[in-house]
Amino acid sequence: xxGVSQDPRHKITKRGQNVTFRCDPISEHNxxxxxxxTLGQGPEFLTYFQNEAQxxxxxxxxDRFSAERPKGSFSTLEIQRTEQGDSAMYLCASSLDRQTDxxxxxxxxxxxxx
Amino acid sequence: xxxxEQSPQFLSIQEGENLTVYCNSSSVFSSLQWYRQEPxxxxxxxxxVVTGGEVKKLKRLTFQFGDARKDSSLHITxxxxxxxxxxxxxxxxxxxxxxxxxxxxxxIIP
Numbered sequence: 001x002x003g004v005s006q007d008p009r010h011k012i013t014k015r016g017q018n019v020t021f022r023c024d025p026i027s028e029h030n031x032x033x034x035x036x037x038t039l040g041q042g043p044e045f046l047t048y049f050q051n052e053a054q055x056x057x058x059x060x061x062x063d064r065f066s067a068e069r070p071k072g073s074f075s076t077l078e079i080q081r082t083e084q085g086d087s088a089m090y091l092c093a094s095s096l097d098r099q100t101d102x103x104x105x106x107x108x109x110x111x112x113x114x
Numbered sequence: 115x116x117x118x119e120q121s122p123q124f125l126s127i128q129e130g131e132n133l134t135v136y137c138n139s140s141s142v143f144s145s146l147q148w149y150r151q152e153p154x155x156x157x158x159x160x161x162x163v164v165t166g167g168e169v170k171k172l173k174r175l176t177f178q179f180g181d182a183r184k185d186s187s188l189h190i191t192x193x194x195x196x197x198x199x200x201x202x203x204x205x206x207x208x209x210x211x212x213x214x215x216x217x218x219x220x221x222i223i224p
Contacts, residue, residue: 004156033211042118042202042214043157056210091156093212102147103212105156 004106006092012112013082020078021109025094032075033103034067035091036060043091049075082113118203118215126221130192135218137203138185144208146186148177151200151217160188193222 005024013019025032030051035043046065047057051072061067064082069075079086089110093103119138127133137146145164149157161170163179163186170177174197176189190197200219204212 009154031210035212040216042204042217043212045211045213048210058211093156102159102162104159105149107154108156110154 004092004094004104006090006106006109008109009107010110010112012114014114015082015084017082018078018080019082019111020076021090021092021111022074022076023092023094023106024074025092026104028096029094029104030072030097031095031101031103032069033093033095034075034077035093037089037091037108038087043089046077079111082111084113087111087113118205118213120201120203120215120218122218123216124219124221126223127193128223129194132189132191133193133220134187134189135201135220136185136187137215139205141184141207143179143183143186143205145205146179146183147204147212148186148188149202149204151202152198157202157204190220193220195222195224198222 007022033048034046037043045058046061047067049069052069064080067077089108091108092106095101095103121136147162148160151157161177166181166183168179174191178187200217202214202217204214
């Protein structure tokens with residue numbers, strides 16, 4: 001297994017458009033996390049899944065954001081009606097099963113909203 | 115809200131020099147992780163420290179965990195250009211999500 005993968009790596013969109021990102025975790029990892037990182041900051045937690053269940057969402061995740069993990073494998077993060085403030089790196093991470101298990105990060109999707 | 119403070123925010127030194135970066139919190143860490151992130155990539159885990167007073171070494175990198183588990187340091191000996199990157203500390207503070215510091219951006223000048 002080559003690790004966590006994310007697609008696309010870069011996305012440029014116009015304000016008001018919808019975008020969707022995909023994350024493929026390490027196989028057999030039950031937990032999947034989404035983080036957002038803006039320039040000059042560390043990553044900030046958005047949401048996480050245990051298998052297909054979304055168990056926690058940050059207040060950063062406005063109504064325009066939705067995440068799914070329908071079969072407990074890959075996950076998608078959709079942003080509707082994008083705003084310039086949504087421009088950031090969106091990172092996905094996965095871990096085995098326990099809260100203490102190491103989270104392994106993907107390369108991220110860099111979103112630029114014009 | 116648990117906050118992790120990292121210092122310095124920026125550090126630029128010559129190749130071959132030694133350096134130390136710090137991570138502090140007002141809360142006790144359940145465990146602490148150090149990551150390195152290169153531009154356009156995700157963070158890559160360097161080490162996890164769990165026990166107060168713990169010291170771990172990874173080649174030229176030495177990680178220390180404070181006795182009270184509220185602080186940690188990363189020391190790099192004989193820095194090389196390949197050490198350039200953003201160094202992040204993170205902890206889950208016993209929760210599901212990782213809380214990251216703002217990072218130390220390290221530049222090693224050849």
